[in-house]
Amino acid sequence: MLSIFKKKKIPPQSEKQLIELSKADSRYFAPIYEKYYEQIFRFVYKRMNGLDEANDITSQVFLKTLINLKKYKHTGAPFVSWVYRIALNEVNQYYRDKKKKRTINIKDIDVKSIAVDVDVFYNFELQDKMIATLNELDDLKVLLLELRYFEKRSFKEIASILNITESNAKVKVYRLLEELKKKLT
Amino acid sequence: MSEENKYKINVNRQEPSNEELKKFKNFNKVISKHRSITKRPAYKRKRTYFLLLIILLLTYLIFLSEKETLKEEKGLPQTEQTPKIK
Numbered sequence: 001m002l003s004i005f006k007k008k009k010i011p012p013q014s015e016k017q018l019i020e021l022s023k024a025d026s027r028y029f030a031p032i033y034e035k036y037y038e039q040i041f042r043f044v045y046k047r048m049n050g051l052d053e054a055n056d057i058t059s060q061v062f063l064k065t066l067i068n069l070k071k072y073k074h075t076g077a078p079f080v081s082w083v084y085r086i087a088l089n090e091v092n093q094y095y096r097d098k099k100k101k102r103t104i105n106i107k108d109i110d111v112k113s114i115a116v117d118v119d120v121f122y123n124f125e126l127q128d129k130m131i132a133t134l135n136e137l138d139d140l141k142v143l144l145l146e147l148r149y150f151e152k153r154s155f156k157e158i159a160s161i162l163n164i165t166e167s168n169a170k171v172k173v174y175r176l177l178e179e180l181k182k183k184l185t
Numbered sequence: 186m187s188e189e190n191k192y193k194i195n196v197n198r199q200e201p202s203n204e205e206l207k208k209f210k211n212f213n214k215v216i217s218k219h220r221s222i223t224k225r226p227a228y229k230r231k232r233t234y235f236l237l238l239i240i241l242l243l244t245y246l247i248f249l250s251e252k253e254t255l256k257e258e259k260g261l262p263q264t265e266q267t268p269k270i271k
Contacts, residue, residue, distance in 0.1 A: 026219050033212045041206055049193065051201060055209040059218075066219045101193045108197060127196070135191045142192070 015079060023070050033062055036080055040087055046150065047091045049103045057094055061087045081160035088143070088161070104134060104142060110150045117149075118181040126184065133183045141176050148173050 015035075021028035040061055045054040064086050072082060095102050111130050115122040134142060147158045159169040227233045 026216055029216075030212050033215065034210075037210050038203070038206055041209065042200070045201065049195075051205070051209070058209070059211070059215055062215045063218050063222075066215065067222065101191065103193045103195065105195045105198050131194050131196075134194060135189075 016074060019069065019072065019074075019079060022066070026066055029066055029069075032079075036083060037062075039080070040083060043084060043151070044087055044091060046105050046146065047103060048094075053094070057087070057090050061090050064090065077160040081157070084161045085163065092139075102139070102142075104146070106130070106134075106150060114145070114149050114177075114180065115184075118177050118184060120181065120184050129184055133180060136183070141179075144169075144173055144176055 015032065018028050018032055022032065037058070041054060041058045044057045044061065045051065048054045048057065061083065065083050068086070072079075108127065111127050112122050114130070115126055120126060134145075137145075143162075144158070147153045147161065148155075153161075155166050155169045155173070158173070159166040162169065164172075
């Protein structure tokens with residue numbers, strides 16, 4: 001009977017164990033939060049306009065992660081990919097609710113790396129062209145560019161975040177590069 | 186940016202520092218929100234049934250002891266201290 005009041009304290013070792021324990025007691029989620037907070041915040045911030053908005057959404061992402069943790073099943077993909085998917089949904093939901101324009105944050109160096117891959121000479125004009133081209137792309141294509149070029153993620157990571165196969169991620173990115181080449185030249 | 190633009194594009198925006206991020210980190214806020222959302226109603230908690238069982242058990246024990254006292258009082262021979270029943 002006393003076991004109802006006293007919860008056994010097992011020192012968890014792996015992330016998998018922590019996830020399983022967090023399903024019953026959310027306090028065990030603290031090390032996972034500590035581990036992924038920064039990368040999730042930066043991921044959200046890249047898609048937002050301000051720090052406060054990014055902070056609100058990041059909190060919401062971890063809250064949703066905790067709420068849906070019971071539904072999570074280990075499929076071999078890293079746990080953080082699942083959290084990234086929740087983050088993407090939260091960002092999309094934010095823009096739908098607020099009816100605002102989605103924010104894209106780019107750097108010169110990112111445009112340069114795209115220019116190298118599409119075999120186009122980089123100059124300041126290209127940056128303006130790139131901004132104009134981005135405005136013509138749909139959300140999924142922008143997301144692919146962000147993941148691959150603005151965040152420098154591997155195809156494996158892109159695949160696990162988008163819940164597609166690695167080869168499918170490669171095909172989508174190469175098709176997008178072809179489209180960009182046509183538009184930038 | 187003109188009104189026709191689909192996205193708001195920022196170029197070379199400064200990234201927040203790790204110190205700035207630390208200011209925002211607050212696990213207690215997340216956990217308290219989670220608790221308020223997922224709090225189980227009393228009828229779904231094991232503890233409620235356990236307490237109910239204890240209360241019932243105590244009531245039964247009190248009832249039994251009262252019954253025993255009454256029996257003892259009835260069975261006792263009347264002494265000077267005990268009031269005479271007319």
